[in-house]
Amino acid sequence: xxxxxxxxxxxxxxxxxxxxxxxxxxxIPTLVANFIPTGIDIEFQSENGVLGMGPFPFEGExxxxxxxxxxxxxxxxxxxxxxxxxxxFAMIRGKHVQLTVLGAMEVSENGDxxxxxxxxxxxxxxxxxxxxxxxxxxxxxxxxxxNRKGESKILKTCTLPITGVNCVKKVVTxxxxxxxxxxxxxxxxRAPGVSVEEIKNLTEADLIIEGKxxxxxx
Amino acid sequence: MINKVVxxxxxxxxxxxxxxxxxxGGFGLSGIPENAISKLSKMDLxxxxxxxxxxxxxxxxLGLLLKRKQIKxxxxxxxxxxxxxxxxxxxxxxxxxxxPQGSLAERCRAGGAGIPAFFTPxxxxxxxxxxxxxxxxxxxxHILESALTADFAFVKAWRGDAAGNLIFKGTARxxxxxxxMAGTITVAEVEELVPVGELDPNQIHTPGIFVxxxxxxxxxxKRIEQRTVRKRE
Numbered sequence: 373x374x375x376x377x378x379x380x381x382x383x384x385x386x387x388x389x390x391x392x393x394x395x396x397x398x399x400i401p402t403l404v405a406n407f408i409p410t411g412i413d414i415e416f417q418s419e420n421g422v423l424g425m426g427p428f429p430f431e432g433e434x435x436x437x438x439x440x441x442x443x444x445x446x447x448x449x450x451x452x453x454x455x456x457x458x459x460x461f462a463m464i465r466g467k468h469v470q471l472t473v474l475g476a477m478e479v480s481e482n483g484d485x486x487x488x489x490x491x492x493x494x495x496x497x498x499x500x501x502x503x504x505x506x507x508x509x510x511x512x513x514x515x516x517x518x519n520r521k522g523e524s525k526i527l528k529t530c531t532l533p534i535t536g537v538n539c540v541k542k543v544v545t546x547x548x549x550x551x552x553x554x555x556x557x558x559x560x561x562r563a564p565g566v567s568v569e570e571i572k573n574l575t576e577a578d579l580i581i582e583g584k585x586x587x588x589x590x
Numbered sequence: 591m592i593n594k595v596v597x598x599x600x601x602x603x604x605x606x607x608x609x610x611x612x613x614x615g616g617f618g619l620s621g622i623p624e625n626a627i628s629k630l631s632k633m634d635l636x637x638x639x640x641x642x643x644x645x646x647x648x649x650x651x652l653g654l655l656l657k658r659k660q661i662k663x664x665x666x667x668x669x670x671x672x673x674x675x676x677x678x679x680x681x682x683x684x685x686x687x688x689x690p691q692g693s694l695a696e697r698c699r700a701g702g703a704g705i706p707a708f709f710t711p712x713x714x715x716x717x718x719x720x721x722x723x724x725x726x727x728x729x730x731x732h733i734l735e736s737a738l739t740a741d742f743a744f745v746k747a748w749r750g751d752a753a754g755n756l757i758f759k760g761t762a763r764x765x766x767x768x769x770x771m772a773g774t775i776t777v778a779e780v781e782e783l784v785p786v787g788e789l790d791p792n793q794i795h796t797p798g799i800f801v802x803x804x805x806x807x808x809x810x811x812k813r814i815e816q817r818t819v820r821k822r823e
Contacts, residue, residue, distance in 0.1 A: 419691065420617045421761045431819040436620060436812035437748075437760035443618040443671075443815040454760060456767045456795075457617070457643070458699045461692030465710065484715075495679060495688075496670030502718065503692030506711035537715035 373565045374546040375588075380514050382407045383588050384473055384544050387512060388414055394471045395419065395464065395504060398442045400514040401473035415451075417469050419500040421460050424452030441500065461500070465507045472508035474501065476515045476540075478530045481556035481577045483540040485513065486532035498535060505536030517545035517574055524576035526550065526557060547571050549588060556580060561588045591786060594754040594804045599629045602777045602805045606742060608635050609662075613698065613743040613769040614642040614652060618671070618815050621762030622651050623744040625779045625807045631655050641665040641738055643694060643765050645675045650813055659683070665738070667691035671815065690718060693735050695768055701737035702771020702800065710735055743773025746807065747796070750780035751789050754798030763795065770800045779807035 375383065381403035388394065388408060395417045396402050405427075408414055416425040418440040425440060426447040434445040448454075463469050478486040485505055488498040505511055518524055526543065543550040548571050549561040558580040562571055564587045572579055596602045603626065606612075612630075616622030627646075631654035638661050645666055646653035655661050656674050663685040669675050678684035689697070690712040700708055709732035713719050723734040745766040748759035756778055758766055770776045778796075783806040 418761075420620075421764050428818045428820045430822050434814060434817055434819060435760060436814050437762040439618065439620050439761050439814075439816075441617075443620070444818040445814055445816065446818075454763060456758075457691065457695035457764050458768050461695055465692055465712070489717075492680070495676065495686075497666060497668035497688045498690055498718075499668035500691040502690035502716065503710075503712040506690075506714060534716050 373563065375563050378403055379590055380544055380546060382590055383549065384512055384514055385409060388412055392471055393417055393469045395469050397474040399475040401475060404473055417463060419460050419464065421455050421457060422448060422452060424449045461503050464503055467507055467509055469508065471510045472504045473512050473514055474504065476513045478525050478527055478532055479513050479540050479543050480527050480530045483538045483552040484530050484534050485536055485540050486530040486534045488535050489533045491533065501535050505539045511540050513540050513543045515545055517547040524574060526575045526577050528577050547574065553580065559585050561586055563588055591753050593752045594798065594801055595752045596803045596805050599625050599805065602803050603629060605775065606635060609637040610741040611639040613740040613773055614640060615745040615764065615766030615769050616642065617761065617764035618644055619651050619813045621746055621764050621766055623746040623779050624810055626744040626777060627651060627654060631658060636660050637662045639663040641740060643667050643691060645669040645672045647671050648674050665689065667694050695765060697735055697738040698765065698768040698772045701739040702768065705737060707734050707736045709733065739772050741774050743769040743776040745770045745776060745778050747778055747780045749782045749784055749789060750778055750804050751784055751786045753786055754778065754801030754804050755789055755794045756796040756801065757789060757793060758795050767796045770796045775802045776800055777803045777805065779805045781807060781810060
């Protein structure tokens, strides 16, 4: 069975390490915050200027002066800090934020990512995505393996305008966990009940397959 | 102390003209200078270049200026919440310069800090890098981004005093302190204008030297774009 969006987030949560500073993008990445393993402390940064982001507020306690980068109302946790946009991107560009989880429209085998523009159709802007992918030490992409037309989003070369070059380290989709290596995508894990053959058939890029590929543990 | 207080929004906007470049603080609708935007949207000003992280929504924020076609060019990082914006952009009526959010913030900061340009890795290898100088530092490619300044910068703070010192609240700070630095004339509107001496100098976010006019704001709507809540257990 292919994973649903929550299960993709759950699998990515296994990549979180104790005392990490993490930036979560909009969409599936946001869900990762719901699956932090017990005993692991994580501090979430939101690029509009908050470190130590907490859960959504209780009804009636929404504050227009307290939002995340998706413009959703949020709360802060004990020990939180607030700052301006230049300090926020100093944290990002200066590699103080250790892990970035982003959604994508395409990822290529050299680690390029496209997630900001479909020429003539969707031209909303890159927001903070270009700064994030240009600098983060560790970038994990969370996305569906195929687009709505059923075409592979895991490609030899991106076809859409790219957001950053050679930056993605790992991709978690509804079908597989892939590592971006010097030689291309390496298949690390497959979704429960999904065969290597099925993943190969649904992937445009070549896959490096070494030995028996384990199922993801959720 | 130099007194920066102006008594109303009309005084605050003395000197604005068509074809000028304006900066507007705010992220989404959080921390936007509502009083300045409201007044500007009722004036006969056209051909404006506006620098703002976002472009408001159809009926609020910079959407009000867009609706009257007062804006000629927009410099932003994300404009996704505004249909009229998208329509004007795709039809070519509106010129749009989309730039990475961190570069936008730093370009405003640099403009106010007397730094004409800087190298950043953001955007290297993408459309954003077209026509820009590339230089390698520590084995990594960077692109040259230039500073931004404006004829007027409009910012909004939580509290301020007559000296122009500002304190922001929550994530409403965002671009406001950076744009305050980069305006030839910076107009700060505040939720609460307090007597001089009431703000703790240790806690000032924007020192008054960056602010030319300060105004007690009024009738703040402070709209929420995405109201997200959780259930009480």
